[in-house]
Amino acid sequence: MTKHWKGLSVILMSLTCICIILPRTAVAGNRITADLRIIHAATDSRHMDPALRDLGHELQSVFKYTAYRLLNRKSLTLAYNTVGRINLPGARRLEISPTGFKNGRIKFKINIFKENRTVFGTEILLKNGSSITIGGPGYENGYLLFNISGTTK
Amino acid sequence: MKECNAYPPDNISRFMDNDLSEQEMAALENHLATCPECREQMHRYQRLEDGVIRMVHKQISATETAALEHALLRKIKSENQRKRSLASTFQHFMAFIQGKKFYLQMASFAAILLLSTLFLRDQEKIIRAPSAIVNSIDGNMASVMILETREQRHTIIWYKET
Numbered sequence: 001m002t003k004h005w006k007g008l009s010v011i012l013m014s015l016t017c018i019c020i021i022l023p024r025t026a027v028a029g030n031r032i033t034a035d036l037r038i039i040h041a042a043t044d045s046r047h048m049d050p051a052l053r054d055l056g057h058e059l060q061s062v063f064k065y066t067a068y069r070l071l072n073r074k075s076l077t078l079a080y081n082t083v084g085r086i087n088l089p090g091a092r093r094l095e096i097s098p099t100g101f102k103n104g105r106i107k108f109k110i111n112i113f114k115e116n117r118t119v120f121g122t123e124i125l126l127k128n129g130s131s132i133t134i135g136g137p138g139y140e141n142g143y144l145l146f147n148i149s150g151t152t153k
Numbered sequence: 154m155k156e157c158n159a160y161p162p163d164n165i166s167r168f169m170d171n172d173l174s175e176q177e178m179a180a181l182e183n184h185l186a187t188c189p190e191c192r193e194q195m196h197r198y199q200r201l202e203d204g205v206i207r208m209v210h211k212q213i214s215a216t217e218t219a220a221l222e223h224a225l226l227r228k229i230k231s232e233n234q235r236k237r238s239l240a241s242t243f244q245h246f247m248a249f250i251q252g253k254k255f256y257l258q259m260a261s262f263a264a265i266l267l268l269s270t271l272f273l274r275d276q277e278k279i280i281r282a283p284s285a286i287v288n289s290i291d292g293n294m295a296s297v298m299i300l301e302t303r304e305q306r307h308t309i310i311w312y313k314e315t
Contacts, residue, residue, distance in 0.1 A: 134311075
């Protein structure tokens with residue numbers, strides 16, 4: 001029994017030391033995976049794209065649209081302060097750049113261009129492994145939504 | 154005593170060292186049996202050799218061995234003292250650990266509990282927080298809204314192009 005206590009104490013002490021020494025920021029890797037989904041939302045029919053199952057319920061809870069279709073999807077692996085790009089429908093372009101990691105959140109700079117003119121820019125702190133949806137541009141009797149998720153290991 | 158010139162003194166010395174051929178050894182041995190001068194010469198060499206050996210033995214036993222033995226003993230004693238001191242320190246340390254075992258375990262548990270609480274508190278903050286915190290928005294827009302879903306607190310930014 002004493003041996004078990006000794007072993008347990010050693011393990012617990014080691015874990016404590018690791019927790020103290022290991023900085024939280026060091027947990028984050030030096031590469032970010034950003035997954036971008038281009039979605040078309042409309043009211044012309046009732047449809048939920050199977051590739052949007054994880055997001056559909058959340059979108060339906062705030063929007064009146066009945067049809068959600070995935071137009072394009074791109075996964076980008078980015079180092080900090082590098083820029084990833086994806087072309088959007090209607091001569092638009094989205095640029096995304098991870099600029100830091102703090103308290104479990106990835107800092108992203110996101111810019112949307114239309115005909116090489118910045119129409120929207122934001123800086124966000126995205127929870128690691130979570131996503132944000134940016135929407136609003138009108139497109140083909142509906143609207144465009146850009147779902148961006150970020151993960152670092 | 155008269156001198157014998159039958160054999161040079163060097164031959165007698167070499168005879169004592171068994172450094173002559175068998176024939177020379179036999180011839181000189183016969184000569185020594187009959188020549189008191191040469192026998193005396195051989196005895197002188199023998200005494201000289203014995204004297205040198207005695208002196209060497211005396212010097213070694215009187216000085217170097219004693220000093221060496223003394224130094225060796227001193228070294229062994231010092232080494233033993235050092236080992237005893239180390240063992241004693243280790244025993245004291247182990248006794249302290251044994252004595253405080255309960256407190257150390259409790260301290261470990263307390264530390265783990267504290268760190269876990271801090272860690273989980275941070276995690277809870279993140280779980281309950283919105284999926285994204287919007288630091289800034291700019292651009293050429295007519296309007297912008299920030300929404301958050303009720304269940305998963307999914308952040309949505311809705312903007313209207315000009």
